[in-house]
Amino acid sequence: MEPYVIIGTGVAGIAAAQAIRQHHPQAAIVLIGDEPDGYYSRPGLAYYLTRELPEQGLFPLRDRALSYLKLQIVHGRVVRIDAAGHRIELADGKSMKYHRLLIATGASAARLDLPGVDLQGVVKLDNLADARRIAKLARKARSAVVIGGGITALEIVEGLVARGVKTHYFLRGDRYWANVLDEQESRIIEHRLQEEGVQIHYRTEASQIEGKRGRVQAVITKDGARIKCQIVAIAVGIRPRTQLAVSLGLNVDRGILVSENLQTSAPDIFAAGDVAQVFDPATGRYNIDSLWDPARQQGFIAGLNMAGLPTVYRKDMPFNVTRLAGLTTTIIGTVGRGVDEDLMGIARGDSETWRQLPDAIVAQRGFDVNQLRILIGEKRLLGAIVMGDQTLSKPLQDMISAKANIAPIRNALLYAQSDLPEILLDFWGQWRSEYATQQS
Numbered sequence: 001m002e003p004y005v006i007i008g009t010g011v012a013g014i015a016a017a018q019a020i021r022q023h024h025p026q027a028a029i030v031l032i033g034d035e036p037d038g039y040y041s042r043p044g045l046a047y048y049l050t051r052e053l054p055e056q057g058l059f060p061l062r063d064r065a066l067s068y069l070k071l072q073i074v075h076g077r078v079v080r081i082d083a084a085g086h087r088i089e090l091a092d093g094k095s096m097k098y099h100r101l102l103i104a105t106g107a108s109a110a111r112l113d114l115p116g117v118d119l120q121g122v123v124k125l126d127n128l129a130d131a132r133r134i135a136k137l138a139r140k141a142r143s144a145v146v147i148g149g150g151i152t153a154l155e156i157v158e159g160l161v162a163r164g165v166k167t168h169y170f171l172r173g174d175r176y177w178a179n180v181l182d183e184q185e186s187r188i189i190e191h192r193l194q195e196e197g198v199q200i201h202y203r204t205e206a207s208q209i210e211g212k213r214g215r216v217q218a219v220i221t222k223d224g225a226r227i228k229c230q231i232v233a234i235a236v237g238i239r240p241r242t243q244l245a246v247s248l249g250l251n252v253d254r255g256i257l258v259s260e261n262l263q264t265s266a267p268d269i270f271a272a273g274d275v276a277q278v279f280d281p282a283t284g285r286y287n288i289d290s291l292w293d294p295a296r297q298q299g300f301i302a303g304l305n306m307a308g309l310p311t312v313y314r315k316d317m318p319f320n321v322t323r324l325a326g327l328t329t330t331i332i333g334t335v336g337r338g339v340d341e342d343l344m345g346i347a348r349g350d351s352e353t354w355r356q357l358p359d360a361i362v363a364q365r366g367f368d369v370n371q372l373r374i375l376i377g378e379k380r381l382l383g384a385i386v387m388g389d390q391t392l393s394k395p396l397q398d399m400i401s402a403k404a405n406i407a408p409i410r411n412a413l414l415y416a417q418s419d420l421p422e423i424l425l426d427f428w429g430q431w432r433s434e435y436a437t438q439q440s
């Protein structure tokens, strides 16, 4: 039999290889990737930039764990897929047949079409090579401009601040990450950044990057201001890498459209992770998640289907624990408002499900940096954001994903003077034991 071929050495590709190997101990599995660093944690790049994590800490699998999977790893770039011939072609001219193929090519940072964007010192944050470049530039830079909303822009801001670079942060809109956070939450993050010395420029867009001898010298804004800097970082959203699928004629929207089985519109070709736009039977929509855990789960399910075990991908409630301006933040379920003018499409660490406008009432409590927002539906909790103290993060994740019936506490949650954390924790304790009894 021809080998299983996986394009992409990210978390989706590795998870697919693990699933195939579980069921076919002897099958040939080829993993092709164009990144010299192979498989590592992309979310970890933020901690590498702030110097909290050494480079070795980014690699979740040791060589021994990878060798256990008995993969044939090919370093190269796939440039063409011939679906009829079941064959892929690499940039170096080599080609290879496949039995079943997975496209797990991820996404790359969206480009801004600005004069000067190709100057030395203009950076993005897609991969480890980019993070190393930022770290190197930060050694000599005095000031930087960061453009874009979302998690990645903030991670670059924090990395630069930690490395002693005076940082200007451009937001096109009025506040930070407006499609996911509410105003109070955005302001908490912004104040913390300002306390760190970050200068936030609201309603500000770059019109040009000025250079001298090929290097960045300043950014000119649309209002005509000139900000001297040696680094310009751009993080305005991501684009799924769909080129292979487009030239093959697969069904592609913003990502590669796949069924619940992660199957593309061509036989024997699957797609998973950041590149895939996955059918969700619950809503009838195709969604993009640019999150680590959904990418891993999708990769695994794609691998099972490739191995001949028909398996449906059931989307978990999108859940992410991240750190925003030093503040641990958990985002669960639907919490957002749909649009964000700072981002072109979706950002890294973002889920389209967060942005679907829920038919919900909001209850909120906050003091200092401990902030809680829950979205309350007719009978269940639809989403939540927990900032700071994380005691409620697990209980809320449990109750939101199990669609717990909150009728007994709904009125209390809506009552303005209620102690939300206490009500939720009490109810969770009760609900958990009833739920466990029902499940057993």
Ligand SMILES: Cc1cc2nc3c(=O)[nH]c(=O)nc-3n(C[C@H](O)[C@H](O)[C@H](O)COP(=O)(O)OP(=O)(O)OC[C@H]3O[C@@H](n4cnc5c(N)ncnc54)[C@H](O)[C@@H]3O)c2cc1C
Pocket: 007, 008, 009, 010, 011, 012, 013, 032, 033, 034, 035, 041, 042, 043, 044, 045, 046, 076, 077, 078, 079, 104, 105, 106, 107, 125, 126, 127, 151, 152, 155, 241, 244, 272, 273, 274, 275, 289, 290, 291, 292, 293, 295, 320, 321, 322, 348, 349, 350
């Ligand atoms: C800075 C940063 C911060 C993030 N923060 C978070 C976070 O807080 N929480 C969270 O859940 N997620 C976060 N993410 C997102 C998360 O890392 C991604 O969702 C996940 O890595 C996607 O995995 P993937 O396997 O689909 O794609 P990727 O990890 O992008 O892997 C795809 C691989 O395929 C390779 N490739 C592409 N085209 C070809 C080709 N033609 N031939 C050969 N190889 C090819 C690419 O070079 C790449 O190595 C973050 C990502 C970044 C970069």
